[in-house]
Amino acid sequence: MAVHEATALLIMKYRLQSILFVFVAFMLGCNEYMIVGVLPDISREIHASLSALGLLVTVFALVYAISTPLITSLANHWRRHHVLLTLMVIFFIGNTWTALSHSFLSLLLSRILTSTVAGAIISLVLVMANYVAPRNKRASLLSWVFAGFSIASVIGIPIGTVISTTFSWHDSFWMITVLTIFVFLALIWLVPRDTPQVKSSFTKQFTLFKDSRIIIGVIFIVTVCAADYSIYTYIRPLITNVMGFDNTWLNWLLFAQGIVFIIGNKFGGFVADHGGINSLPIIYIFMTILYLALVPMLHFRWLAVIIIALLCVSFSCYGASTQLMFLDIAEHKYPQSIDLASSFNSIFANIGISLGSLSASMTVKFTSIANLGFVGAAYGLLTTILIIVLSRHYRSAN
Numbered sequence: 001m002a003v004h005e006a007t008a009l010l011i012m013k014y015r016l017q018s019i020l021f022v023f024v025a026f027m028l029g030c031n032e033y034m035i036v037g038v039l040p041d042i043s044r045e046i047h048a049s050l051s052a053l054g055l056l057v058t059v060f061a062l063v064y065a066i067s068t069p070l071i072t073s074l075a076n077h078w079r080r081h082h083v084l085l086t087l088m089v090i091f092f093i094g095n096t097w098t099a100l101s102h103s104f105l106s107l108l109l110s111r112i113l114t115s116t117v118a119g120a121i122i123s124l125v126l127v128m129a130n131y132v133a134p135r136n137k138r139a140s141l142l143s144w145v146f147a148g149f150s151i152a153s154v155i156g157i158p159i160g161t162v163i164s165t166t167f168s169w170h171d172s173f174w175m176i177t178v179l180t181i182f183v184f185l186a187l188i189w190l191v192p193r194d195t196p197q198v199k200s201s202f203t204k205q206f207t208l209f210k211d212s213r214i215i216i217g218v219i220f221i222v223t224v225c226a227a228d229y230s231i232y233t234y235i236r237p238l239i240t241n242v243m244g245f246d247n248t249w250l251n252w253l254l255f256a257q258g259i260v261f262i263i264g265n266k267f268g269g270f271v272a273d274h275g276g277i278n279s280l281p282i283i284y285i286f287m288t289i290l291y292l293a294l295v296p297m298l299h300f301r302w303l304a305v306i307i308i309a310l311l312c313v314s315f316s317c318y319g320a321s322t323q324l325m326f327l328d329i330a331e332h333k334y335p336q337s338i339d340l341a342s343s344f345n346s347i348f349a350n351i352g353i354s355l356g357s358l359s360a361s362m363t364v365k366f367t368s369i370a371n372l373g374f375v376g377a378a379y380g381l382l383t384t385i386l387i388i389v390l391s392r393h394y395r396s397a398n
Helices: 002-046 050-077 080-100 104-132 135-166 169-190 204-210 212-232 235-242 247-273 276-297 301-316 319-333 335-342 344-366 369-397
Strands: none
Touching: 002 050, 002 080, 002 104, 002 135, 002 169, 050 080, 050 104, 050 204, 050 335, 050 344, 080 104, 080 169, 104 135, 104 319, 104 335, 104 344, 135 169, 135 247, 135 319, 204 212, 204 319, 204 335, 212 235, 212 276, 212 301, 212 319, 212 344, 212 369, 235 247, 235 369, 247 276, 247 301, 247 319, 276 301, 276 319, 276 369, 319 335, 319 344, 335 344, 344 369
């Protein structure tokens, strides 16, 4: 009887930890994405142009990409749960600073502080999730953690925008501050304190970049995210100006798109459990074909909606497979680099987003917005080649 009770308690604790890890991703996603929905309200209050305020988004992504590997590597010298709680305190300070800001400089500095620790927080959470989950449930849990960001875009951003328009944009960030307090207390209670850890020098942790699978894997993430943002950057004018939907339909279609991203993340967990990296080539061949089909189909708007929905699934299904691959390689060959390896998805996704957005803006500058599908197809072709090569390298190494 006592054994059954102990087992039931362990299962309950694992479920609570899983929910908490997803909620951390949701909280971080709200903080990162919500700024986009409230920029017009910020612009009116502090009398700054939307183009200038766009710098807040760019700087956030840049600092996020640079600081995450540095902090995760330096943090290797201390116990993970202590580092995670410390980073959460810094995140709390940064987000609260944003809520209190009344000038562009204050906003910029607060977003820099927040972005400095956000990537390291999710990296540590992914490492802990990898250890607490039973081996047959690791892919499912990791896919749910990644889905936390999609849930933030579906639920968190609209809620933040409604709060901003009803009350104030400051209150949107106060909401995240309150969430952070609850998450922090839950982490104190539930965060695992005994995850295996190998301490090493800062430079030694970067030795895993000698592994060709790591190099190909991170470039693959850059190209698939660049493919994603080659159309996602201009998804609103694509839906309204090219496909011909009105603003009412726009809101519903963007909401549906967020739901499809969540489905894609969960499908990614299924893929990770059934072949993982070796199953991805067929998905990205399919994605490239969809991109080529999108350009002529844009004027058949419901066919275009279906194509974009399928693209959203293919964009988002790589996460669990690549995360497990990075952690597996680090665990077996570079145990001192496991925390760094856990950060690769978020680091190189941000680089890919920047590249895709730049490519999209350059395309729109010189040609029609309807041709963005060709840009996505070009990145899709690179993605397909990379994942085929990566799959062969990964199979031969195992």
